Amino acid sequence: MTVPTIEIADVHKHFGRTTALAGLTFDAPAGITGLLGPNGAGKTTLLRMAATVLAPDAGRIRMLGWDPSVADERLAIRRRLGYMPQEPGFHRNFTAFEFVDYVAILKEMTDRASRHDEVRRVLDLVGLEKVRDRRIKALSGGMRRRVALAQALLGDPDLLVLDEPTAGLDPEQRLRFREIVSERAGDRTVLLSTHQTEDVAALCPRVVVMLDGAALFDGTPQELSGVARGRVWLAPERSPAARLSWRGPDGAHRNIGDAPDGADLVEPTVEDGYLLLVGERAFTEDEAA
Amino acid sequence: MAASLRTAFADARASRVPVAIARPTVAAVVALGRIEARKMLLHPTFWVTVGLSLLLVRGAAGGGGDASIRINVPLLLAGLLVGLLFGTILSANVAALRPRRDHMRELFGSVPSPPETRTIGLFAGLLLGPFLISLLFTAVGWWAITHIADPNINPEEVDWFFVVQVPLSVFALGALAIAVGRWFPTLFGGPVIIAAQVFTGLMWAVPWIMPRSSGIGATWHLVYLAAAITTWVALALARDRSTVWRVAIGGGALALGIVAAVQQAPPGGY
Numbered sequence: 001m002t003v004p005t006i007e008i009a010d011v012h013k014h015f016g017r018t019t020a021l022a023g024l025t026f027d028a029p030a031g032i033t034g035l036l037g038p039n040g041a042g043k044t045t046l047l048r049m050a051a052t053v054l055a056p057d058a059g060r061i062r063m064l065g066w067d068p069s070v071a072d073e074r075l076a077i078r079r080r081l082g083y084m085p086q087e088p089g090f091h092r093n094f095t096a097f098e099f100v101d102y103v104a105i106l107k108e109m110t111d112r113a114s115r116h117d118e119v120r121r122v123l124d125l126v127g128l129e130k131v132r133d134r135r136i137k138a139l140s141g142g143m144r145r146r147v148a149l150a151q152a153l154l155g156d157p158d159l160l161v162l163d164e165p166t167a168g169l170d171p172e173q174r175l176r177f178r179e180i181v182s183e184r185a186g187d188r189t190v191l192l193s194t195h196q197t198e199d200v201a202a203l204c205p206r207v208v209v210m211l212d213g214a215a216l217f218d219g220t221p222q223e224l225s226g227v228a229r230g231r232v233w234l235a236p237e238r239s240p241a242a243r244l245s246w247r248g249p250d251g252a253h254r255n256i257g258d259a260p261d262g263a264d265l266v267e268p269t270v271e272d273g274y275l276l277l278v279g280e281r282a283f284t285e286d287e288a289a
Numbered sequence: 290m291a292a293s294l295r296t297a298f299a300d301a302r303a304s305r306v307p308v309a310i311a312r313p314t315v316a317a318v319v320a321l322g323r324i325e326a327r328k329m330l331l332h333p334t335f336w337v338t339v340g341l342s343l344l345l346v347r348g349a350a351g352g353g354g355d356a357s358i359r360i361n362v363p364l365l366l367a368g369l370l371v372g373l374l375f376g377t378i379l380s381a382n383v384a385a386l387r388p389r390r391d392h393m394r395e396l397f398g399s400v401p402s403p404p405e406t407r408t409i410g411l412f413a414g415l416l417l418g419p420f421l422i423s424l425l426f427t428a429v430g431w432w433a434i435t436h437i438a439d440p441n442i443n444p445e446e447v448d449w450f451f452v453v454q455v456p457l458s459v460f461a462l463g464a465l466a467i468a469v470g471r472w473f474p475t476l477f478g479g480p481v482i483i484a485a486q487v488f489t490g491l492m493w494a495v496p497w498i499m500p501r502s503s504g505i506g507a508t509w510h511l512v513y514l515a516a517a518i519t520t521w522v523a524l525a526l527a528r529d530r531s532t533v534w535r536v537a538i539g540g541g542a543l544a545l546g547i548v549a550a551v552q553q554a555p556p557g558g559y
Binding site: 013014015016048051052053054055057068069071072074075078079081083085087088089090091092093094098101102103105106107108110111112115151161 | 303304305306307308309310311314316317320321324328332387388391392393394395396397398399400401402406407
């Protein structure tokens with residue numbers, strides 16, 4: 001049994017009348033844990049708590065064995081934390097180098113020479129070595145997200161909390177991101193939220209699906225795809241028996257739900273399992289967003 | 290209205306970032322100060338204001354055929370000083386607004402350094418930037434007054450008391466701009482400070498820089514400047530955390546500043 005580095009026990013959080021987390025419970029060991037869920041499921045609220053910038057109304061959280069509600073322990077977590085918020089702010093008139101340098105100082109890296117080496121290292125790591133002296137306001141959205149990722153990687157932290165890190169990245173950069181994060185996982189803890197089921201399938205040995213502020217599923221990506229085993233089939237048209245259906249590039253409809261007799265079943269993916277769990281909500285929430 | 294206010298307060302309370310308990314370190318403050326100083330001095334509001342004030346002085350001096358007006362050293366220095374003071378107010382205010390305007394609360398809340406590190410870093414930037422420039426300006430101004438032959442110069446008005454007020458006033462007004470920026474997240478803060486100084490007559494009622502010949506109480510005036518700086522620094526830090534010490538020091542300095550402002554004025558006015 002591996003020791004959990006993230007422990008979330010019966011955590012509740014409300015913002016006014018809105019319930020963001022409703023008794024969320026799960027443990028995660030070292031390694032990469034992916035969070036999936038439709039918009040409004042509570043992923044960002046959970047990640048903000050993991051990053052110690054939000055306190056729960058009730059329940060217990062422990063990160064790397066420390067309790068963020070205790071000031072000393074919160075400081076210990078922050079000293080080992082790299083956090084990339086969903087909507088990271090930027091000092092737009094700073095260059096990429098200046099911005100990451102500024103954050104590095106706040107992360108207690110005060111020796112100038114070694115700090116600058118570290119800033120150059122993380123900017124090189126995310127592929128921004130050629131634009132590090134360009135102002136952030138002149139960078140593209142994808143480049144800005146890489147700046148945000150670079151600051152999270154400062155000091156090679158034991159705990160990485162990444163909120164939708166691949167949003168807005170092109171395919172090459174997403175692959176580069178997977179490489180960076182998987183290289184760093186090892187005995188470190190990475191908690192990442194995403195809408196990209198491919199990222200979860202490619203990166204995460206463990207996945208938690210959240211819905212309405214609670215954990216709907218907690219297991220491996222294989223187990224998540226297994227949820228849809230025997231319930232995904234291809235047909236020339238949308239099947240009335242399908243809960244979800246869409247037309248693929250080859251013209252065939254991929255139907256998910258209770259398969260009718262005689263259907264040609266196919267091997268399910270993580271996305272199939274996720275969609276089956278979350279159901280129509282995955283579509284309606286995305287449309288609303 | 291009341292319900293939406295209640296909701297806003299409840300949301301603000303629910304979203305509060307738990308504070309960090311680490312103390313600001315000198316090394317971090319100096320490192321931030323270097324960055325802030327560079328940003329303040331390179332910000333367009335700083336050099337545009339200094340440049341504009343020079344243009345205004347040139348306009349006021351005529352710039353035409355009267356050579357004696359064109360080389361009016363005191364007027365030129367006064368214009369530069371006004372530009373330096375107002376440029377410091379605007380650029381320091383913008384620097385203090387930056388974290389809120391750029392939505393940095395969440396990211397900065399997750400780092401081990403407390404918010405005070407950033408606030409003190411702003412004051413370090415003020416010290417390493419506009420304040421150092423004001424020292425340079427004072428030195429050059431002193432040289433100009435003592436070496437350039439200009440009938441407009443009255444050497445008796447320029448003594449150590451007059452000279453020391455220049456950097457102190459630059460720092461005091463910059464500190465005021467930082468305190469205002471920390472409490473009021475709007476770009477109007479800097480212009481409002483300037484307008485309040487100029488158009489309400491405040492700067493004449495409680496002046497920042499005056500020659501000894503005006504009759505001002507020199508010691509009380511220096512106490513006033515020191516008290517003003519202490520008040521603004523305490524006020525800015527109280528935005529991060531309102532500890533008893535900060536409120537007490539700020540309140541004490543404010544009271545002392547009021548007493549000094551009254552005491553420094555000559556009996557018949559300036």
